[in-house]
Amino acid sequence: MTDADSSTLEQESDDAVEAAGDLARRVAENVGEVIVGHDAEIEHILTAVLGRGHVLLEDVPGVGKTMLARSIAASFDGSFKRVQFTPDLLPSDITGINVYNQKTSEFDFRPGPVFANVVLGDEINRAPPKTQSALLEAMEEQQVTVDGVTHEMPDPFTVIATQNTVERDRTYELPMAELDRFMKKLHLGYPDSDDEAEMLGRVVGNHPIEDLSPVATLADLQAARTAVSEITVEEPIRAYVTRLAEYTRDQAQLGVSPRGSIALLRAAQARAALAGRDYVVPDDVQTEARAIMPHRIRTASADRTGEEIVGEALETVAVE
Amino acid sequence: MSTETGGPTERAVDAARRPLAALFEPRGLALLSAGLLLFSFTFPLYGIIDVVGDPSTFLLVVAVTLVLATGLSRVVGAWTALPVGLGLLVLGLWMYASALPADVVAQQDRILGDVVSLFMGLSVLRLQMIELFALAYTPAPVFLTWYLVLRRRYVGAALVGGAALTFFVLTGDVDTLVALLGALGAVGTVGFGRLERFGGADRAVETMAVVLAAMVVATMLVSVVPGGTGTPFGLFGEGGTDTIEGSLINSDQRVSIQGSISLSSAVRFTVESPREAYWRTGAYDRYTGDGWVRTGSTLDYRGEMSGPQGESRIVEQAVTIESELDAMPAAWKPVRVSENVAGDTSVTSLGGLQPASAFTPGDSYTVVSRQPVVSPRRLQRAGDDYPGRIESRYTNLPASTPDRVATRTRQIQDGAGADTAYETARAVESYLEREKGYSLEVDRPDGEVADSFLFEMDEGYCTYFATTMVTMLRTQDIPARFVVGYTTGEQVDSGTYQVRGLDSHAWVEVYFPDVGWVQFDPTPAGPRQDAEQDRIEGGGDLGNVDDDPEPTTEPPSTPDRPTTNPSPATPGSTVGPIRTPTTDGDAVRTANDERGGIPLPEPPSREEAALILVVLAGVAAGARRLGLHERAYRAVWVRWQPRADPASDVQRAFERVEYVLAREERPRRDGETPRQYLAAIDADEPVERVYRLHERARYAGDVTVSLADDAVAAANEIVRERTGPLG
Incomplete structure (x- = not known):
């Protein structure tokens, strides 16, 4: 191989992409201190964060959903808030309220827990739809309106919500339109026996989450997000994403929306950055599609799931 | 799930193939086949009309009928159109019947007999007023066939068209090639029609094309393979060698002109006659461009017939048949036959004699002829006041006869200073004797025989000479006809002539008002007799030779054989020497020696071309069926990469490598990314390199000329290393 040949093959990704990939790897390593296994899910959450998306974790209780979300939040030096959704939770409990200030004779806005860089919405499906939609407005619009006044959300702003798949009779299932606003829906599943044994070993004594310190600044994250959004997506990739979405629309009652296609492209860009590549390849799309598409599909019959159709x-x- | 569908590369090839597929529409092919069928039964009529006159009216009728059928097919249902078609047929035949001369119509049993004989192989060329017949007959089948095809009633169309074609097959007016084309048309109409109605896949259309091609090939092979029966027939000329006698002397009403020919030395009959003469067996009036036909019906012999109009002398000949003979030789003009054969004798429409059944050895009869006695002076004075019936019948030529024949004849007339019909006849006769050599080995020309002989051939035998002379005279409106029979033969005793097969001959009769038919012989006598003599001497194993004591000392005919009976040596003062035997002989030898070269293949005729097309289409369809053309395309495609822009160069290089890998390992599956594929097949470095270059070009939009060069070079290397010579 001559010098000229090798130059054409060199992976000449720029520094910003390199830095974004680096950041993701640092965070993943940090989270790995707390969470045993689930490497793929951690990567998925990170690509969602880099791709300006929100994540819904769905599983049975006790598999570490909250711990995972907390670990990620703790890896950044931004603010972190946690909202425990209950049936009696009100919208204003999330968005905040205007309080009359007797000194100034004006209403002061007291921000709710949603005003944070990372918000953990625990058991989001326990709250009634009205309360859920208060969070969802913040997710989609990057702003909250209280008593006619609009308040901008902090940047970056990421919601990691969890929902239980048990006790379905006491939950309010998220409507399709709202599910669509989560970039990804992930399942953690039970750890395998080795991982579980190791996890048990770690929690003896001090819980490792207490020792977790941030490994990235918010400025780092913002820069990484900008770099990711500039990663090359060529026409063949866009066409491939479109064909995938069309396939789900042909095969299901309700297929992947254009919003879903956009989410897939963003996540694929982040996935490329994770690999230190400044362009998206079909493999990126395929990896992300399994997390991004299924929850946006409503199948015609109960026999087929969204996962199967995406498969x-x-x-x-x-x-091509 | 994805095993049936091809990968991305397959789709690229598919896209390139799509325009080809548009050619294979069942409806279009069915219409094409119907057109072939229409052609097969209108073409013979066209040829026939071309013989007797101007075919443009006929073409107009066919065209109008086609337009009418097309129009009606859109507005009228089948149950209305069928009566229209049948009505056309009845109306046409009624018009034809009412136009026939009254005396013909009166003989109703004759008409019935003629209709039967039409189906027994009597050519429609022999019908009276053939042009009217064609115009009357054609519209009905043309209309019905085309109408039914357009109405998608393919089976009905094939039946009607097939019936019309069968009629001409029975009358013998279509040759084998055209009949085969018609059969292909009928089968194609039905086959493609069914495919069209019931949704034919490409595969079915291809199969149909292969079947049609197989019909052609099998038809040709059946007659060629050893042990196969039937007449050999091939696309490029017939190989058999016939005898002159076989081609000329028969009881058929037609003579077709053949290629190379041989002579038979068997003795046919002996004649005892006080005078020598040409022993005539038949004459033909209608020239078709490639043969001769006698029109009109043959009647039974009913007592003494009229002699020539002018002065004549009675010659009584006693004929003894020596070997089977389906003819009744007699000097012109026979007027009476002996009682023992009178009941079995027929009289042709041209006044000749014909046995009802062939003579067998030992038969004998006597015939009384009245030979015209004419002097050149008498013929000079004959003028050109021909009876209308004679003129219209004996000056008719095919419309396709080239004008240059007439032009050349006029030049010969001018050159010889010929003013009268007699002088013209002598001038043409001597011109042919002088200019053309005698040879039995000729290639049958493709086009108009007289024209070809006059302008393209250097030599021929009596049939060519006589045909050409008749044609030339007719261009000058001089009534002439083609006559066949035997020359005088060998004088074995005083007044006894022994006639062999090789004496069979063709010559010319020219009509002179108030005189009748007078013989002319344009064939050079010397070389012809040489050829015959060679045959006699060489045929020592034949039992008849010992009847022939002195073949050389007393040749059967003198070099100065009279061409006009009975004035051998009195050519008119205006006519030059008739023949120059020695130079003719030399010319023949020289010409013969030159005939050693490889003959160039003649271009195929229209029918042959159509058949070749059918075979080619079948072969192409078969190849397509077997995927041969795709393989060939792929073999080139994978090896040869023309350069375009860098992006498509890289893509093509990548597809080539994928193609090679697909054959070597497995095709990349639809949902499989290139990276996954590489990992799955555990690809080596050069392949990985092409894939990486492709990835950069395609997904990073990072494509340069040097990257493209790199990719193409790597792909070339991989293809060269991993494919055999046939890919």
Whole structure:
């Protein structure tokens, strides 16, 4: 191989992409201090964060959903708030309220817990839809309106919500339109026996989450997000994403929306950054599609799940 | 799930193939086949009309009928159109019947007999007023066939068209090639029509094309393979060698002109006659461009017939048949036959004699002829006041006869200073004797025989000479006809002539008002007799030779054989020497020696071209069916990469490598990314390199000329290393 040849092959990703990938790896390592296993899920959450998305973790209780969200939040030096959703939670409990200030004779806005860089919405499906939608407005619009006054959300702003799949009779399932606002829905699942044993070893004595310190600044995260959004997405990739979305629309009652396609592209960009690559390849799309598409699909019959349809799409839609 | 569908590369090839597929529409092919069928039964009529006159009216009728059928097919249902078609047929035949001369119509049993004989192989060329017949007959089948095809009633169309074609097959007016084309048309109409109605896949259309091609190939092979029966027939000329006699002397009403020919030395009959003469067996009036036909019906012999109009002398000949003979030789003009054969004798429409059944050895008969006695002076004075019936019948030529024949004849007339019909006849006769050599080895020309012989051939035998002379005279409106029979033969005793097969001959009769038909022989006598003599001497194993004691000392005919009976040596003062035997002989030898070269293949005729097309289409469809053309395309495609812009160069290089890998390992699956594929097949460094270059070009939008060069070079290397010579 000559010098000229090798120059054409050199991965000439720029420094910003390199830095974004670096940041993600640092955070992942940090989270790994607390969470045993679940490397793929951690990566998925990180690509969602880099791709300006929000994440919904769905699973049975006790598999570490909250711990995972907390670890991620703790890895950044930004603010972190946690909202425990209950059936009696009111919207103003999330967004905040205007309080009459007797000194100034004016109403002061007292921000609710949603005003933080990382918000953990625990058991979001326990609250009634009205309360859920207060959070969802903040997620989509990056702003909250209280008594006619609009308040901007901090930047960056990421919601990590969890929901229980048990006790369905006492929950309010998120409507399709609101599910769509989560970039990804992830399942953690039980750890395998080795991982569980190691985890048990770690929690004896001081819980490692107490020792976790931030490894990235908010400025780092903002820079990384900018770098990710500038990663090259060529026409073949856009066409591939479109074909995947079309396939789900053909096969299901309700397929992946254009918002879903956008989310897929953003996540794929973040995935490329994670690999230190400044362009998206089909593999990025395929990895992200499994987390981004299924929850946006409503199947025609109960026999087929969104996961199955996405699996078929990835198998039959040609990569060109 | 994804095993049936091809990968991205397959789709690229598919896209390139799509325009080809548009050619294979069942409806279009069905219409094409119907057109072939229409052609097969209108073409013979066209050819026939071309013989007797101007075919433009006929073409107009066909065109109008097609337009009418097209129009009606859009507005009228089948149950209305069928009566229209049948009505056309009845109306046409009624018009034809009412136009026939009254005396013909009166003989109703004759008409019935003629209709039967039409189906037994009597050519429609022999019908009277053939042009009217064609115009009357054609519209009905043309209309019905085309109408039914347009109405998508393909089976009905094939039946009607097939019936119309069968009629001409029975009358013998279509040759094998055209009949085969018609059959292909009928089968194609039905086959493609069914595919069109019931939704034919490409595969079915291809199969149909292969079947049609197989019909052509099998038809040709069946007659060629050893042990196969039937007449050999091939696309490029017939190989058999016939005898002159076989081609000329028969009881058919037609003579077709053939290629190379041989002579038979078997003795046919002996004649005892006080005078020598040409022993005539038949004459033909209608020239078709490639043969001769006698029109009109043959009648039974009913007592003494009229002699020539002018002065004549009675010659009584006693004929003894020596070998089977389906003819009745007699000097012109026979007027009476002996009682023993009178009942079995027929009289042709041209006044000749014909046996009802072939003679067998030992048969004998006597015939009384009245030979015209004419002097050149008498013929000079004959003028050109021809009876209308004679003129219209004997000056008719195919419309396709080139004008240059007439032009050349006029030049010959001018050159010889010929003013009268007699002088013209002598001038043409001597011109042909002088200019053309005698040879039995000729290639049958493709086009108009007289024209070809006059302008393209250097030599021929009597049939060519006589045909050409008749044609030339007719261009000058001099009534002439083509006559066949035997020359005088060998005088074995005083007044006894022994006639062999090789004496069979064709010559010319020219009509002179108030005189009748007078013989002319344009064939050079010397070389012809040489050829015959060679055959006799060489045929020592034939039992008849010992009947022939002195073949050389007393040749059967003198070099100065009279061409006009009975005035051998009195050519008119205006006519030059008739023949120059020695130079003719030399010319033949020289010409013969030159005939050693490889003959150039003649271009195929229209029918042959159509058949070749059908075979080619079948082969192409078969190849397509077997995927041969795709393989060939792929083999080139994978090896040869023309450069375009860098982006498509890289893409093409990548597809080539994928193609090679697909054959070597497995095709990349639809949902499989290039990276996953590489990992799965555990690709080596050069392949990985092409994939990485492709990834950069395609997904990073980072494509330069040097990157493209790199990719193409790497792909070339991989293809070269991993594919065999046939890919």
